[in-house]
Amino acid sequence: MRLTASRIDISPPTPAVSMTDYRDAMARLAAAVTIVTTDGAAGMAGFAATAVCSVTDSPPTLLVCLNRSSSAHAAVTANRVLCVNVLDNRHAALGNLFGGRTPMPERFAAAAWHPLATGAPALDEALVSFDCRIASASHVGTHDLLICEVIAIDGGTGARPLLYFQRNYHAIAAPPPASEH
Numbered sequence: 131m132r133l134t135a136s137r138i139d140i141s142p143p144t145p146a147v148s149m150t151d152y153r154d155a156m157a158r159l160a161a162a163v164t165i166v167t168t169d170g171a172a173g174m175a176g177f178a179a180t181a182v183c184s185v186t187d188s189p190p191t192l193l194v195c196l197n198r199s200s201s202a203h204a205a206v207t208a209n210r211v212l213c214v215n216v217l218d219n220r221h222a223a224l225g226n227l228f229g230g231r232t233p234m235p236e237r238f239a240a241a242a243w244h245p246l247a248t249g250a251p252a253l254d255e256a257l258v259s260f261d262c263r264i265a266s267a268s269h270v271g272t273h274d275l276l277i278c279e280v281i282a283i284d285g286g287t288g289a290r291p292l293l294y295f296q297r298n299y300h301a302i303a304a305p306p307p308a309s310e311h
C-alpha cells in the first residue's frame with residue numbers, strides 16, 4: 131500500500147524572506163551529510179541528505195525531509211523503508227554522486243553496501259547506519275517530512291564526520307585522545 135501524506139499548509143501568500151536569502155542563511159548552518167537509501171518492490175534509490183534529525187528516543191525516531199521532485203521520491207515512499215547512512219570524511223565524492231543528476235546504478239556502483247533488516251542498502255563504511263520503516267509522512271511546501279521508526283542500527287566505529295557548510299564539504303578530524311592527567 132502506498133504511503134499517503136497529510137498536508138500542513140504553512141506558506142503565507144507573500145513570503146517575508148526570499149528563497150535566495152533563506153538559502154544563503156541555511157548555507158551557514160553546518161550539517162552532517164547522509165545518504166538515504168531504499169530498496170524493495172519499487173526499486174533501489176538513494177539521495178544525499180542534510181535535512182535529517184532525531185525526533186525522539188521512545189520509540190527511536192528520525193525525521194528525513196525529502197523533496198518531492200527528487201528522482202528517489204517515488205521509490206522511497208512506495209517502499210516505505212529507508213536507511214540513513216552517516217558519511218565520514220572520505221565520502222565527499224559519494225555525497226556528490228548521490229546529490230543528483232547521476233543514474234541510480236552509477237551511484238550505488240561507487241561504494242560497497244549490505245542490506246539490513248528492511249532490505250535498504252547500508253553503506254559498508256558509514257559512520258553509522260539507521261535502518262528505518264517510514265511510519266508517516268506530511269507535505270510541507272516542496273518536501274515530504276518522513277517520520278521514520280528506527281528498527282536496526284549498524285556500524286558506529288568511525289570518528290571523522292563529513293560536514294556540509296557554505297556549499298562545500300569539510301572534513302572533521304578525529305578528536306585528540308583524552309589526556310592522562
Ligand SMILES: NC(=O)C1=CN([C@@H]2O[C@H](COP(=O)(O)OP(=O)(O)OC[C@H]3O[C@@H](n4cnc5c(N)ncnc54)[C@H](O)[C@@H]3O)[C@@H](O)[C@H]2O)C=CC1
Pocket residue numbers: 152153154156157180181195197272296297298
Ligand atoms: N534540504 C534540502 O532539500 C537540500 C537540498 N539541497 C540541494 O542541493 C543543491 C545545492 O545546495 P547548496 O550547494 O547547499 O546551495 P543552495 O544555495 O541551493 O542551498 C543552500 C542551503 O539551503 C538549503 N536548501 C537548499 N535547497 C533547499 C530546498 N529545496 N529546501 C530546503 N532547503 C534547501 C540547504 O540547507 C542548503 O545547504 C540545492 O539547490 C538543492 O537542490 C542541498 C541541501 C539541502
Ligand SMILES: Cc1cc2nc3c(=O)[nH]c(=O)nc-3n(C[C@H](O)[C@H](O)[C@H](O)COP(=O)(O)O)c2cc1C
Pocket residue numbers: 163177178179180181182195196197198199200201202225226228229230231232294
Ligand atoms: C549536501 C547535500 C544535501 C542534500 N540534502 C537534501 C535533503 O536533505 N533533502 C532532499 O530532498 N534533497 C537533498 N539534497 C538533494 C538531493 O540529494 C538530490 O540532489 C535531489 O533529490 C535531486 O536528485 P535527482 O537528480 O536524483 O532528482 C541534498 C544535496 C546535497 C548535495
